[in-house]
Structures are given as structure tokens and as C-alpha cells.
Amino acid sequence: MEHLAIHLPYEVRVGGPVQFRWMYPFERQMHKLKKTIGNKNQVEASIVEAFILYEISQFCSCYFGDDVQTSWNQPPRNYSGIGSNVPGQLFVFCCPGQSIGAHSCTRCLTLEDKNVAELYVLLNCKEVDGWVTKFEEEVGANITYEQLQRVLGGQYEISEQLIHLAIGPTFQVNVYNGFYANGFKFLTEEYTMTRKTYNCGVCVKGTTINSEDEIDYYGVLKEIIELLYYRHSG
Numbered sequence: 001m002e003h004l005a006i007h008l009p010y011e012v013r014v015g016g017p018v019q020f021r022w023m024y025p026f027e028r029q030m031h032k033l034k035k036t037i038g039n040k041n042q043v044e045a046s047i048v049e050a051f052i053l054y055e056i057s058q059f060c061s062c063y064f065g066d067d068v069q070t071s072w073n074q075p076p077r078n079y080s081g082i083g084s085n086v087p088g089q090l091f092v093f094c095c096p097g098q099s100i101g102a103h104s105c106t107r108c109l110t111l112e113d114k115n116v117a118e119l120y121v122l123l124n125c126k127e128v129d130g131w132v133t134k135f136e137e138e139v140g141a142n143i144t145y146e147q148l149q150r151v152l153g154g155q156y157e158i159s160e161q162l163i164h165l166a167i168g169p170t171f172q173v174n175v176y177n178g179f180y181a182n183g184f185k186f187l188t189e190e191y192t193m194t195r196k197t198y199n200c201g202v203c204v205k206g207t208t209i210n211s212e213d214e215i216d217y218y219g220v221l222k223e224i225i226e227l228l229y230y231r232h233s234g
Contacts, residue, residue, distance in 0.1 A: 080180040090161050091126045100178030100185070103226065108171045117227055118168045127162060169227040176224045189220050 015021050036050030037043055061070035069075075080096045109117070122128050177191040189200040204217045 076183060078180050078183050078185045080182065090165065092121055092124065092165075096181070098180045099176045099224075099226075100180065100187075101176070103174035103176050105175050106172060107175060109173055109225075114169065114171055117225075121169075121227065122165070125165065127159075128165070131162075164230050167230060169229050172228060174226040174228065176226065179224050186221055186224065188224055189222055 012018070033047050033051070037046045038050075039046050058071070061068075061072060064070055066073060080098050176188075178185060178187045180186075185199075186202070187200050192198050192200045200221045202219055202221050204219070205214050206217055
């Protein structure tokens with residue numbers, strides 16, 4: 001091995017770049033062809049039959065519909081599924097996402113955690129934005145609950161889903177170790193502690209009150225919970 005540093009420059013000078021003359025691609029192809037041998041008495045025929053079958057299937061798969069999964073339309077990495085398209089479904093319940101395995105446990109939120117989670121859902125629901133604007137324009141913030149009931153009595157048609165969303169989630173939540181969303185895989189810190197790769201960091205882009213510039217907030221994902229509503233989950 002001590003002469004390797006001497007022979008390699010000489011071979012490069014004589015034969016040119018290695019990637020144009022090495023045998024690794026051919027060896028890999030021969031390995032794939034050897035795995036297609038079904039009859040050892042007819043080795044060449046088995047390879048030819050398997051190769052023709054592969055070529056025919058690849059050619060025909062180009063004419064299949066998008067609903068048929070082939071090697072040309074495989075789902076991307078960290079595929080989170082397709083969002084629900086049920087008519088009248090709220091935006092927060094239509095976002096695609098898929099949990100990694102079953103929920104690890106079930107626990108109860110504190111009142112503070114429940115209020116924070118509920119406020120986050122309401123602020124990120126598109127169907128709620130119109131009602132917030134209507135409330136600010138027609139009702140105002142300085143109003144009692146009894147006055148609000150008299151103002152809203154029978155004037156507006158509110159969907160049943162918005163009513164359940166306004167009631168809020170239950171205190172009981174499901175806890176998961178990981179979740180697929182938007183093409184990314186999110187893992188909790190506790191789950192990654194026992195793995196070889198440590199991947200639980202998250203980054204959230206936001207703005208400050210006094211500045212419109214984006215600021216990156218970095219942190220570690222401690223827990224993934226699923227809010228449970230009385231009629232819907234999300």
C-alpha cells in the first residue's frame with residue numbers, strides 16, 4: 001500500500017480520469033442481471049426474459065393514469081399524504097399530514113397550554129378571519145357577553161364546524177414521536193436520543209412587532225400533540 005501514492009498519479013496520467021474507465025457501473029449492472037436468474041440451466045434466457053419484461057413494463061407504465069403508482073410517479077420522500085377535500089371542511093382540518101406510528105401516549109393539557117393551542121388554531125384558520133373583521137367593525141371589543149348574545153341572536157348563519165371550533169379542543173390530547181408535514185419529517189427530542197442521527201431541531205420564520213424583517217427562531221421539538229375536538233380532530 002505504500003506504493004499506492006506512486007502508482008495512482010501514473011495511472012491518471014496514462015489513462016485519464018478514473019470515472020471514464022472504471023468498472024463499477026458494469027459490475028453493478030451485472031449484479032442486477034444475476035439476481036434475475038430463475039433457471040440456472042438457462043442463464044442467458046432467464047436474463048433476457050427478465051430484461052424484456054422490465055422494458056415492457058416500463059414502457060407501458062408511461063401510459064397509466066396518475067392514480068396508478070409506478071416508478072415514474074413515486075411519492076416523494078417524507079410524503080405526508082393528501083389533504084381532505086370534504087366540502088365545507090375547515091382549512092385547519094384539510095392540511096396534509098401523517099403521524100409516524102401510533103400515538104405513544106395520551107395526556108391532559110393544562111389550562112394555559114390549552115388556551116395557547118386554541119388561540120394558535122383560531123389565528124391560523126382562514127374561515128375565522130372574516131368573523132374577526134366583522135366583529136371589530138360591527139360589534140367592537142368593549143362589549144359584554146349578554147350584549148353580544150343579543151347582537152348575534154339570529155342575524156348570522158354560522159356553520160356547525162365553526163361552532164365546534166369556537167368551543168375549543170378537549171383537555172385530552174394524543175402524543176406522537178414523529179410527524180410528516182409539508183415534505184418534512186419532524187421528530188421529538190426524546191425520540192431521537194436513542195437513535196444514531198439527532199434530528200429534532202426546528203426553525204420558525206417570524207417578524208417582530210417593531211420590525212417587518214424576518215427573524216429566524218431556532219429551537220428543539222419537545223413534543224408533538226394532536227388536538228381532539230368534539231366533532232373533528234386536527
